[in-house]
Amino acid sequence: xxxxxxxxxxxxxxxxxxxxxxxxxxxxxxxxxxxxxxxxxxxxxxxxxxxxxxxxxxxxxxxxxxxxxxxxxxxxxxxxxxxxxxxxxxxxxxxxxxxxxxxxxxxxxxxxxxxxxxxxxxxxxxxxxxxxxxxxxxxxxxxxxxxxxxxxxxxxxxxxxxxxxxxxxxxxxxxxxxxxxxxxxxxxxxxxxxxxxxxxxxxxxxxxxxxxxxxxxxxxxxxxxxxxxxxxxxxxxxxxxxxxxxxxxxxxxxxxxxxxxxxxxxxxxxxxxxxxxxxxxxxxxxxxxxxxxxxxxxxxx
Amino acid sequence: xxxxxxxxxxxxxxxxxxxxxxxxxxxxxxxxxxxxxxxxxxxxxxxxxxxxxxxxxxxxxxxxxxxxxxxxxxxxxxxxxxxxxxxxxxxxxxxxxxxxxxxxxxxxxxxxxxxxxxxxxxxxxxxxxxxxxxxxxxxxxxxxxxxxxxxxxxxxxxxxxxxxxxxxxxxxxxxxxxxxxxxxxxxxxxxxxxxxxxxxxxxxxxxxxxxxxxxxxxxxxxxxxxxxxxxxxxxxxxxxxxxxxxxxxxxxxxxxxxxxxxxxxxxxxxxxxxxxxxxxxxxxxxxxxxxxxxxxxx
Numbered sequence: 001x002x003x004x005x006x007x008x009x010x011x012x013x014x015x016x017x018x019x020x021x022x023x024x025x026x027x028x029x030x031x032x033x034x035x036x037x038x039x040x041x042x043x044x045x046x047x048x049x050x051x052x053x054x055x056x057x058x059x060x061x062x063x064x065x066x067x068x069x070x071x072x073x074x075x076x077x078x079x080x081x082x083x084x085x086x087x088x089x090x091x092x093x094x095x096x097x098x099x100x101x102x103x104x105x106x107x108x109x110x111x112x113x114x115x116x117x118x119x120x121x122x123x124x125x126x127x128x129x130x131x132x133x134x135x136x137x138x139x140x141x142x143x144x145x146x147x148x149x150x151x152x153x154x155x156x157x158x159x160x161x162x163x164x165x166x167x168x169x170x171x172x173x174x175x176x177x178x179x180x181x182x183x184x185x186x187x188x189x190x191x192x193x194x195x196x197x198x199x200x201x202x203x204x205x206x207x208x209x210x211x212x213x214x215x216x217x218x219x220x221x222x223x224x225x226x227x228x229x230x231x232x233x234x235x236x237x238x239x240x241x242x243x244x245x246x247x248x249x250x251x252x253x254x255x256x257x258x259x260x261x262x263x264x265x266x267x268x269x270x271x272x273x274x275x276x277x278x279x280x281x282x283x284x285x286x287x288x289x290x291x292x293x294x295x296x297x298x299x300x301x
Numbered sequence: 302x303x304x305x306x307x308x309x310x311x312x313x314x315x316x317x318x319x320x321x322x323x324x325x326x327x328x329x330x331x332x333x334x335x336x337x338x339x340x341x342x343x344x345x346x347x348x349x350x351x352x353x354x355x356x357x358x359x360x361x362x363x364x365x366x367x368x369x370x371x372x373x374x375x376x377x378x379x380x381x382x383x384x385x386x387x388x389x390x391x392x393x394x395x396x397x398x399x400x401x402x403x404x405x406x407x408x409x410x411x412x413x414x415x416x417x418x419x420x421x422x423x424x425x426x427x428x429x430x431x432x433x434x435x436x437x438x439x440x441x442x443x444x445x446x447x448x449x450x451x452x453x454x455x456x457x458x459x460x461x462x463x464x465x466x467x468x469x470x471x472x473x474x475x476x477x478x479x480x481x482x483x484x485x486x487x488x489x490x491x492x493x494x495x496x497x498x499x500x501x502x503x504x505x506x507x508x509x510x511x512x513x514x515x516x517x518x519x520x521x522x523x524x525x526x527x528x529x530x531x532x533x534x535x536x537x538x539x540x541x542x543x544x545x546x547x548x549x550x551x552x553x554x555x556x557x558x559x560x561x562x563x564x565x566x567x568x569x570x571x572x573x574x575x576x577x578x579x580x581x582x583x584x585x586x587x588x589x590x591x592x593x594x595x596x597x598x599x
Binding site: 037047081114116143 | 348352355356357359360394395396398399400401561562564566567
């Protein structure tokens with residue numbers, strides 16, 4: 001099933017009836033051909049038919065279908081209005097040629113925050129998404145965390161289409177902004193020495209400033225941290241560190257670095273039951289990036 | 302108490318102001334597009350300004366639990382640069398239909414010129430065609446004539462009077478505005494516009510229906526707490542709770558919610574300040590409390 005059809009079905013079961021009719025009429029109008037101003041007007045006025053505060057709330061089956069449509073596409077946290085706008089964009093039949101690209105770029109040029117979120121979310125779903133890599137890079141320069149999340153999280157866009165520089169910047173900026181890095185699809189497939197170095201530099205900066213290290217920063221090391229990484233992790237794991245979530249993260253990260261034996265040694269003297277549980281889980285091999293979800297209680301892990 | 306300040310240029314205000322507004326109970330604001338103290342010379346300046354009203358300023362306010370709406374339009378002063386005005390008028394439809402854009406505004410008259418009348422009429426027509434509300438700036442000089450002209454043109458074009466808010470009223474203009482069926486807004490702005498005491502006098506005289514209090518706080522000597530301060534004065538002078546509520550919250554909400562661009566249900570919920578957004582090092586809250594009696598925290 002195409003992304004458009006899946007979104008259309010989700011919308012038709014959720015929107016009030018008059019709004020479903022508006023959506024169908026808008027699709028017809030767009031398919032028949034509209035100028036850029038009218039197209040932008042329809043995308044804007046979608047807010048009269050779906051509220052930004054209403055979640056899309058996809059079912060488990062719908063989430064499964066989304067991932068089948070495009071691996072890494074996860075609309076779990078989409079809003080209803082974002083879905084409506086995404087569907088309006090995907091309605092265009094000219095997205096695979098320059099005309100469609102220009103129309104989408106024109107939307108970006110005048111987009112408010114909600115529209116920006118919707119547009120960035122739809123980028124991985126358009127044909128040849130790599131044409132929008134520079135645009136997505138621009139999105140990463142935002143200071144508005146929800147917009148940044150829309151570019152980077154729950155989507156395969158970054159892992160597939162960002163060059164190494166943009167990718168590393170996006171990963172570190174996610175930690176910097178405090179957005180949940182574990183939701184960056186494909187993180188574990190694109191770790192490397194440069195990213196590990198950037199992460200360890202940030203660790204040093206945080207410690208010099210007497211600030212806790214963000215637990216998810218340790219995700220960036222993988223097996224590329226070297227001796228410097230192992231040393232930093234052992235320091236984080238030390239019993240004198242009162243940041244329990246950071247200690248748990250270091251346990252996972254030590255296992256991710258292939259330092260299982262060190263972890264076993266640490267565990268022998270570990271008194272904190274929460275940290276012990278994380279160590280055991282790490283030793284059991286449950287160390288994919290998504291395990292870091294547990295370090296964010298607010299995520300309802 | 303909760304307050305709706307339906308006219309404030311938050312772009313010109315600091316985070317200290319936003320903190321104080323939130324603490325005083327200001328839960329929602331409308332930021333109408335206006336001039337920036339000096340004229341712009343390029344249409345691109347308007348693109349970026351309008352973008353900031355629907356983007357960064359909305360986000361900035363949200364971090365303090367304040368819902369930020371805006372009005373889009375070409376103001377009267379800059380309508381007199383006719384070449385630029387034409388370009389900006391073409392731009393208005395790109396922004397006016399956005400989520401949270403609750404009106405065309407602030408538009409109207411400054412010197413009451415032909416060019417101003419052209420821009421005003423064009424924008425009122427757009428508002429009528431798109432079922433929108435209009436926020437009218439009334440002039441400092443020759444105010445009464447400016448208001449009467451604004452009302453007459455809107456009537457000729459066929460804009461429902463319930464969709465018209467005339468702002469910066471005075472004792473001399475309130476009757477015309479109310480008799481026409483429009484909403485009468487008052488700007489509590491020291492020295493040049495209206496003071497709290499006179500405002501309470503007017504509410505006592507005319508009652509609270511269709512009467513709206515705002516601050517129009519901007520880059521001049523003005524007060525972003527004008528609305529809560531005036532509400533306090535109303536309470537002190539014995540006006541009833543309903544009157545205070547209507548003039549400092551409900552009337553503004555009723556007038557501008559006609560745009561369909563206010564999620565009233567979400568607004569009425571307790572304001573949620575998103576801690577993850579507050580925490581962001583790169584956002585406007587950089588961890589410091591703006592106080593001089595304590596060192597800068599880490």
